Amino acid sequence: MRADAKKxxxxxxxxxxxVVTEHGSDASMRDISRRADVGLATLLRHFPTREALxxxxxxxxxxxxxxxxxxxxxxxxxxxxxxxWFRDWVTFTQSYRGVVAMMAAAHTNPDSALYASCAAVHxxxxxxxxxxxxxxxxxxxxxGDDLFGLMSALGWLVDLPSFAPRADHLFHLITSAILTNRPxxxxxxxxx
Amino acid sequence: MRADAKKxxxxxxxxxxxVVTEHGSDASMRDISRRADVGLATLLRHFPTREALxxxxxxxxxxxxxxxxxxxxxxxxxxxxxxxWFRDWVTFTQSYRGVVAMMAAAHTNPDSALYASCAAVHxxxxxxxxxxxxxxxxxxxxxGDDLFGLMSALGWLVDLPSFAPRADHLFHLITSAILTNRPxxxxxxxxx
DNA sequence: ACCTGAACACCGTTCAAGT
DNA sequence: ACCTGAACACCGTTCAAGT
Numbered sequence: 138m139r140a141d142a143k144k145x146x147x148x149x150x151x152x153x154x155x156v157v158t159e160h161g162s163d164a165s166m167r168d169i170s171r172r173a174d175v176g177l178a179t180l181l182r183h184f185p186t187r188e189a190l191x192x193x194x195x196x197x198x199x200x201x202x203x204x205x206x207x208x209x210x211x212x213x214x215x216x217x218x219x220x221x222w223f224r225d226w227v228t229f230t231q232s233y234r235g236v237v238a239m240m241a242a243a244h245t246n247p248d249s250a251l252y253a254s255c256a257a258v259h260x261x262x263x264x265x266x267x268x269x270x271x272x273x274x275x276x277x278x279x280x281g282d283d284l285f286g287l288m289s290a291l292g293w294l295v296d297l298p299s300f301a302p303r304a305d306h307l308f309h310l311i312t313s314a315i316l317t318n319r320p321x322x323x324x325x326x327x328x329x
Numbered sequence: 330m331r332a333d334a335k336k337x338x339x340x341x342x343x344x345x346x347x348v349v350t351e352h353g354s355d356a357s358m359r360d361i362s363r364r365a366d367v368g369l370a371t372l373l374r375h376f377p378t379r380e381a382l383x384x385x386x387x388x389x390x391x392x393x394x395x396x397x398x399x400x401x402x403x404x405x406x407x408x409x410x411x412x413x414w415f416r417d418w419v420t421f422t423q424s425y426r427g428v429v430a431m432m433a434a435a436h437t438n439p440d441s442a443l444y445a446s447c448a449a450v451h452x453x454x455x456x457x458x459x460x461x462x463x464x465x466x467x468x469x470x471x472x473g474d475d476l477f478g479l480m481s482a483l484g485w486l487v488d489l490p491s492f493a494p495r496a497d498h499l500f501h502l503i504t505s506a507i508l509t510n511r512p513x514x515x516x517x518x519x520x521x
Numbered sequence: 522a523c524c525t526g527a528a529c530a531c532c533g534t535t536c537a538a539g540t
Numbered sequence: 541a542c543c544t545g546a547a548c549a550c551c552g553t554t555c556a557a558g559t
Contacts, residue, residue: 141524142522165551175525176525176526177526179524241486242489244491279502283495283499286486286499287502287503297433307479315502330541359531368545370535371542371543
């Protein structure tokens with residue numbers, strides 16, 4: 138990779154981060170290229186698709202997220218580990234508006250530039266789920282696909298400005314559907 | 330309304346139904362006008378926005394849905410009434426791909442042509458929720474906004490082709506988060 | 522190697538001109 | 541009243557021409 142290309146690459150990413158922060162995942166590629174003072178064709182050469190651009194935008198965040206999952210797998214109690222990681226996921230989705238919808242659409246399409254990222258998230262969450270199920274805190278009648286679905290659906294929902302204020306509560310509702318027999322959910326344990 | 334206008338109106342709706350069935354809520358307005366053998370400006374005159382077109386497309390279905398809610402409010406047990414109506418909602422969302430996302434985005438925007446429809450769904454579901462909460466089958470720490478959010482999120486999720494096959498199960502997961510102490514959920518009741 | 526302007530086929534919006 | 545073609549400002553894709 139030539140020096141000028143390398144410079145363009147990182148500069149485009151910097152500008153893209155700004156534009157996407159403003160306009161979400163359906164930001165105009167043309168707009169990004171203009172703000173980066175670069176030909177549209179140049180942007181498309183570095184990132185052939187919108188998904189390729191987003192993959193580059195979120196990959197470091199996702200790496201941190203999957204690494205977090207690895208740590209949680211040996212540390213805390215399985216149920217709390219799943220809940221904690223789920224919360225981090227929601228925080229991640231809120232950092233780039235619309236990205237969760239892209240990932241949910243891409244997660245079964247091997248041709249998508251986001252496919253590998255989705256698979257990584259999927260397997261990380263599936264492992265945490267299995268541990269919690271083995272412990273008995275997560276309901277047994279769901280699998281990794283269901284969890285990925287619920288995580289995506291919640292991320293999509295709180296992406297909407299009108300639901301963002303209730304994000305914490307909606308997270309709690311979904312979490313208590315997944316984690317049963319959790320101390321914080323079980324009212325009877327606290328009586329007397 | 331003149332005779333030719335009336336004819337165009339209904340003809341456009343017929344064609345729009347076809348095109349939307351094929352391409353979902355982001356179908357091209359131009360495409361619809363072409364397939365209806367009508368000028369694009371004519372389509373836009375009858376339905377100034379995409380949301381206005383969709384409002385016309387779904388209004389009869391939504392009327393039936395809210396009427397169903399009225400019936401359920403006096404008939405079955407409150408918990409089962411809510412679950413039954415929720416299921417009908419999911420079936421509705423699956424009939425027009427992408428429409429649930431439009432409604433979720435429009436439900437706090439009074440300027441949207443879909444606002445009234447969203448409000449009707451919202452209030453219908455809120456009433457069913459209140460009844461179930463009074464009975465003690467629905468969890469007390471959620472309100473109509475939360476329910477509308479969860480209903481939208483599930484509708485959005487099963488709109489994705491990859492999650493459609495698991496629609497029933499995902500519905501069950503969400504439902505059991507809302508309805509607690511339900512006979513079908515309570516395993517202990519069936520022992521012995 | 523890498524960049525770019527330009528042509529292309531789309532999209533929704535708007536409006537003056539038609540019947 | 542109602543319809544329409546055309547102009548407009550966008551969009552992403554593609555590629556021949558430049559350095």
